[in-house]
Amino acid sequence: MLVKFNLNGLDVEYVVKPGEYLLDTLRSHGIKSVKKGCDASSCGVCTVLVDDKPVLSCSLLTAKVEGHRVTTVEAIQEEAGKLSECFSKEGADQCGYCNAAYALMVHALKKENPNPTEQEIRDYMVGNLCRCTGYQSQQKAIKAYLGGKK
Amino acid sequence: MKKNFKVVNNLTPSVDGKGLMQGRNAYVNDLAPENCLIVKLLRSPHAFAKVKKVDVSEALKLPGVECILTKDNVPHVSFTRAGQGYPEPSPHDKFIFDEYVRYVGDEVAAVAAVNEEVANEALKLIKVDYEVLEPVLDFEKAFENASVIHPEDGIHEMFPIGFDPKKNLAASYEMEVGNVTEELKKCDVVVEDTFYSQAQAHAMMEPHSSFAKLDEHNRLVVYSTTQTPYHVRRIISKTLGLPVEKIRVVKPRVGGGFGGKQAFHGEMFVSLVALRTNKPAKCIFTREEVFGSTYTRHPMRISLKVGADKEGHIKAIDCRALSDTGAYGEHALTVFMIVGSKVLPLYNKVKAVKFGGQVVYTNHVPAGAYRGYGAIQGNYAVESVIDELAEKLHMDPIKLREMNSMKEKETSPIFEIMGEGTEGTAMIMESCKLPYCIKRGRELMNWDEKYPVKKVGDHKVRSVGCAIAMQGSGIPFLDMGSCTIKLNDGGSYMVTVGATDIGQGSDTIISQIVAEELQTTMDKVIIYSSDTDLTPYDCGAYASSTTYVSGNAAYNAASKMRERLLKEAAQELEVKPEDVEFDGKVFTSGEKSVTLDDLATGRMYNNDTRQIAVTESFHGKVSPPPFMAAFGEFEFDTETFEYKMIKYVTVTDCGTTINPALAKGQVEGGIVQGYGMASSEAVLYNSKGKLLSNNFDTYHIPSCKEVGELITEFADSYEPSGPFGAKSVGEIGIDTPPAVLCNAVYNAFGVRIHSLPITPEKIFEAMKAKK
Numbered sequence: 018m019l020v021k022f023n024l025n026g027l028d029v030e031y032v033v034k035p036g037e038y039l040l041d042t043l044r045s046h047g048i049k050s051v052k053k054g055c056d057a058s059s060c061g062v063c064t065v066l067v068d069d070k071p072v073l074s075c076s077l078l079t080a081k082v083e084g085h086r087v088t089t090v091e092a093i094q095e096e097a098g099k100l101s102e103c104f105s106k107e108g109a110d111q112c113g114y115c116n117a118a119y120a121l122m123v124h125a126l127k128k129e130n131p132n133p134t135e136q137e138i139r140d141y142m143v144g145n146l147c148r149c150t151g152y153q154s155q156q157k158a159i160k161a162y163l164g165g166k167k
Numbered sequence: 168m169k170k171n172f173k174v175v176n177n178l179t180p181s182v183d184g185k186g187l188m189q190g191r192n193a194y195v196n197d198l199a200p201e202n203c204l205i206v207k208l209l210r211s212p213h214a215f216a217k218v219k220k221v222d223v224s225e226a227l228k229l230p231g232v233e234c235i236l237t238k239d240n241v242p243h244v245s246f247t248r249a250g251q252g253y254p255e256p257s258p259h260d261k262f263i264f265d266e267y268v269r270y271v272g273d274e275v276a277a278v279a280a281v282n283e284e285v286a287n288e289a290l291k292l293i294k295v296d297y298e299v300l301e302p303v304l305d306f307e308k309a310f311e312n313a314s315v316i317h318p319e320d321g322i323h324e325m326f327p328i329g330f331d332p333k334k335n336l337a338a339s340y341e342m343e344v345g346n347v348t349e350e351l352k353k354c355d356v357v358v359e360d361t362f363y364s365q366a367q368a369h370a371m372m373e374p375h376s377s378f379a380k381l382d383e384h385n386r387l388v389v390y391s392t393t394q395t396p397y398h399v400r401r402i403i404s405k406t407l408g409l410p411v412e413k414i415r416v417v418k419p420r421v422g423g424g425f426g427g428k429q430a431f432h433g434e435m436f437v438s439l440v441a442l443r444t445n446k447p448a449k450c451i452f453t454r455e456e457v458f459g460s461t462y463t464r465h466p467m468r469i470s471l472k473v474g475a476d477k478e479g480h481i482k483a484i485d486c487r488a489l490s491d492t493g494a495y496g497e498h499a500l501t502v503f504m505i506v507g508s509k510v511l512p513l514y515n516k517v518k519a520v521k522f523g524g525q526v527v528y529t530n531h532v533p534a535g536a537y538r539g540y541g542a543i544q545g546n547y548a549v550e551s552v553i554d555e556l557a558e559k560l561h562m563d564p565i566k567l568r569e570m571n572s573m574k575e576k577e578t579s580p581i582f583e584i585m586g587e588g589t590e591g592t593a594m595i596m597e598s599c600k601l602p603y604c605i606k607r608g609r610e611l612m613n614w615d616e617k618y619p620v621k622k623v624g625d626h627k628v629r630s631v632g633c634a635i636a637m638q639g640s641g642i643p644f645l646d647m648g649s650c651t652i653k654l655n656d657g658g659s660y661m662v663t664v665g666a667t668d669i670g671q672g673s674d675t676i677i678s679q680i681v682a683e684e685l686q687t688t689m690d691k692v693i694i695y696s697s698d699t700d701l702t703p704y705d706c707g708a709y710a711s712s713t714t715y716v717s718g719n720a721a722y723n724a725a726s727k728m729r730e731r732l733l734k735e736a737a738q739e740l741e742v743k744p745e746d747v748e749f750d751g752k753v754f755t756s757g758e759k760s761v762t763l764d765d766l767a768t769g770r771m772y773n774n775d776t777r778q779i780a781v782t783e784s785f786h787g788k789v790s791p792p793p794f795m796a797a798f799g800e801f802e803f804d805t806e807t808f809e810y811k812m813i814k815y816v817t818v819t820d821c822g823t824t825i826n827p828a829l830a831k832g833q834v835e836g837g838i839v840q841g842y843g844m845a846s847s848e849a850v851l852y853n854s855k856g857k858l859l860s861n862n863f864d865t866y867h868i869p870s871c872k873e874v875g876e877l878i879t880e881f882a883d884s885y886e887p888s889g890p891f892g893a894k895s896v897g898e899i900g901i902d903t904p905p906a907v908l909c910n911a912v913y914n915a916f917g918v919r920i921h922s923l924p925i926t927p928e929k930i931f932e933a934m935k936a937k938k
Contacts, residue, residue, distance in 0.1 A: 049197040050190025052422075054372050055454040059863035062372055090190040101188035105180040108828030111836065112670025113187030114372040114422030120188055139871050146863065148370050148423055149670055151835030152871035
């Protein structure tokens, strides 16, 4: 089947198999920043934005994004770069496998709530697992990044 | 000894953080050719069975199936998936495919097909005739059980490790200093207790992945999420009978390892498929396979007797352990020995100490290397019993630790006795700020205010617990790292290392070490790791070796490059090398000078042209331990026994922190992983031996909401044998949370929880039993 949607600002038409998930569609079209971690919507590394809202692409049928806007980290390079500087300062970057998803989450959070408290950051990020950092450094980095934008 | 560091010990951004955040293709599955065959594994549904027949005829007829591997068509050479140096201290007890399957999830066959759907369909068409055998699912009943898990021929130990498969023994070990029985008799106070720890899962975010292809020289090229690329090359070579020079192993970016990717996973299968089909092949494990078919932490039972005089001088420790290595003996002996060798030396003033026990086979998921590597299991038991001893002595638990623990310039006889599966290496603690760590941590926690417990609400209390820990810095005389530095035109340096960055930041800290020694800036250092064709040997990322071993290799190479540059500049300036000064940019001798840029560019293009490059190596003659003191505060509900972490304070002595931000990341990441093991990571099997906790819904690793405030400090310390005074810091963070939480629960409720994870239900049961 043919699915039309907007990917990072460009209108695309992809032929997908019935039952194909957005994660697999994106990766097979070269968007490899979107990772597979659990394949069961429980780890967060496959996060993309659909109409600016975070969605787990491993469990979203590609057919469902027909007519919608899909954003991956490829579209927010400058922002991801700036966020990474905050991560680096806090010692929050390690293996990096979850980091592109973090950049998208922070992008979405900023739109919804530009000046969140620490608790609000935790509430927002709770579905994005990280086994490397212990989280606190990430929370501080996100706070510093959003604070710096004010 | 301290220098005024410019790059090392400064806030230096990681070399790769930005690119990874921006989503660059860097991981194995990002780099796999699009036309890879997809390799899927048929796995055993039985915990223990004899594989009588594997019929692949129907599966082979399925269009799109290109190759099926079974025990009938692959080499039958025993090896170990442990991913260790050579000869391995793990038994060679694994075959690519065997006539037995020994746990639910063990490999029976591999299918390579044009896509995942076809591969999965083909798996269903393979008919396997099993003779189901009685599994061993209780590790306390494994020794000399009627079910012998490894009855097969062709398995062996590489050197004596106590391997006795007919008794279900993968390894065993005994040591004693002095006479523990006699010393315990003389003690005024003796405490005895037994603790159980579980098969923690590594749960790194990137699943184990590999692909293989043949290059234009028809050499086998394997990309792997491995911590040990050189060991992967050697083991493929020996097992498949392919010469080393025909194999190239590349480790691109790895999405977390924690010991889990020291192991072999899909490499053997993708290699065989690529060699047989002449097509690239990839094998990406599902999350269920990561949980159920790689390896876990060794579950253990640890029994302790600790004796002291009435003033609180600990005189004797007797530690008996039983370890469950599951179906295969990966890291069986060495993890076991670390229970003793990286915990018991903390209490080095004893007159006698004894350690020993068995590592048994069971029909559980195999156990192997996992951050902490026995030390976390040992720490849970020892540091819990130390609190029990303090109570019996009516002493402050911190004071008891201060009185009895390791100090600078001291040693322990254990270092000489216990090594990596063999004898160890005697060493004096040239750097040990443990007393400071304890004192400072006590202040940061405001311990004296909070100990042991405070009521903070109608049914809420807050209590505190503490523990101390040590680890190592590589394996002396075995672990080797090396580093090549090549000068580029323009005066930048290409650094290639076998050291394996798996997310811990070794590419960054090695670049810092090189930049510091060559008095340059990070932008002039380009680093590449690791690739068996292109980078010099390194044992890999394990045993907390990278900062110390690979870091020393980088330091040696940079020093050599500096020496070499001075000679080149002296020739250029027509003076003696000892008369040349170098500030990182310009060589000067009196009035004469030449820039590094001009020298480097000239040597490449037009002035006595030659490549300026050096390679140096390092292996440790000691393994200086990092030390830590940890203090946790938790809030408990006195009705439901639910609890949360309020604060976790650690003060660590890892020598100089090469990159303070990354060192903090290592400690805090370790703490939260250890806290997961302590609090929530329950491992569940059904009665037939199938692992039920095999995804992130059934196996709960901490999320950001379960972590309290982390206060992470480092002691001012300098290890003379380390690069710029550094020791390693990758593992020690994980060691303390089980004991800290266990002690805090005791301080809150007066009950001791003897198994992990410590759940509200266990506290409730213990409270009931107490009444």
